Amino acid sequence: MSALEIRNIQKRYGDVETLKGIDIALESGEFLVLLGSSGCGKSTLLNIIAGLAEPSGGDILIGERSIVGAHPKDRDIAMVFQSYALYPNMSVARNIGFGLEMRKVPPAEREKAVRETARLLQIENLLDRRPSQLSGGQRQRVAIGRALVRNPRVFLFDEPLSNLDAKLRMEMRTELKRLHQMLKTTVVYVTHDQIEAMTLATRIAVMRDGRIEQLGTPAEIYDRPATLYVAGFVGSPPMNILDAEIGGDQLRIAGSDELLPLPQDFKRTAVPGGRVKIGIRPEALRLANAGASGVRLIADVEVMELTGPELVTTAKVGEQRVTACLPPRTPLIAGSTQVFSFEEAALHLFDPESGRSLRAP
Known part of the structure; x- marks a missing residue:
């Protein structure tokens, strides 16, 4: 049974077809990267999985349950945005635990989960600070912590490192890799950065014009490109x-x-x-x-x-x-x-x- 199954997902805006039949099955613990240039449909697909947009056709299953039409909060997913989306008036601890607070999790249990998540992300000393007192990398850790603390079935990341400088981006890539290896979580990650895709993914879906050009492991994508587009897009300098x-x-x-x-x-x-x-x-x-x-x-x-x-x-x-x-x-x-x-x-x-x-x- 797949942890996440995307079946023939289509999306149209009037006469414009943004997604043209996407099929992907993800096993538990996989790290899938949706890779492609701007406008290829990768963020649209992520938003459909998250429930922020509805498909024009097709189905999405988490486990054996279809989540099309379900409210985002009922999908057992957590999403990390490019913009962090932290509450400026709340402490780091409350930002991380706010979702649990909304779900009426008892305070003692909530505090334990927040502290454990902060320990994993090495931000225990920041729990009393506000977002304005944090660096970009620290804010990104808090945003990831807010997703981790809920322990969902699937994590969604929408270009989470694009606002960071090159050195910090490399450090956060390593951190994400470490967390995934430790927690064995199921991840769908959107990026246009091929280095992020190659270093983080267990499988990469290279997207172009609303279709998947090639789906495979980083080694398969790099060593045996299925199309000229993949050959030219993956690799620096390109093929x-x-x-x-x-x-x-x-x-x-x-x-x-x-x-x-x-x-x-x-x-x-x-x-x-x-x-x-x-x-x-x-x-x-x-x-x-x-x-x-x-x-x-x-x-x-x-x-x-x-x-x-x-x-x-x-x-x-x-x-x-x-x-x-x-x-x-x-x-x-x-x-x-x-x-x-x-x-x-x-x-x-x-x-x-x-x-x-x-x-x-």
Whole structure:
């Protein structure tokens, strides 16, 4: 039995279809991240689960019970908002326990639950303060504590870290990961930040235009992208996408004399003479040493950017550009011609019309 099941959820506003049939089944303890750019429908789906919006079609079940039409307070869920939504006139302790207070939980039991939650979040020393006396990270902990203290069946997070600076965002990601591993809670988490998705999720649903482009583990999404959109959206820098043609057992990169082998995984689905899109992740590329194994690719170096841990290098293959993530002390000169290499398994092929991966099932 799934902890949360989303069945063919649709949402329309007049003639505009925001969600076009979403199906996801979540087991107890899973951490699902809804990942996508603004306007893809991820927050709309979260609001429908929360009861803040009603679907135009489909059903949502928590356990075996349909919650469509149920009041938000009767859904056994808790939601953490992007804006924290704390009561400014209440102490941290009362903010955390206010939901229990509304449910008439006895004061002694309520105080015990608040203190236990504060201990988990390491904010015991803040219980007497007001929200205005807290930092952004502390306020976010209080908002999470207000959700945790209720011990609901499902937790919903709507871009909870987007208001934090980069350092604090990283710290809170670690904190959320720690809490999930400790409590084994069921979570649906909305973000447009792929780093949050990759580090937090047990599964990721990449959304685009109201549909799910791909649903899988972070490793599946990263290593075997199902579409060009997923390949380009997940990864930083994004996957290199090059135009090419198939000739026998080889791929010719458009606008150049470069020939690459046709990977075994794609031989049954690739059409000889047809056009394809080739995908290669920047971190798969390396400078080829004498006697190095792997597929070779000759490119003209244009720009190098040292980020600290890596040298992000942009080069041209014919008229097309590729990015390579190289070790930081790699000796390169702009304008030089270099031989890069990569393993054949790092090649991805996509249909240029549908955008779907051509990998054989």
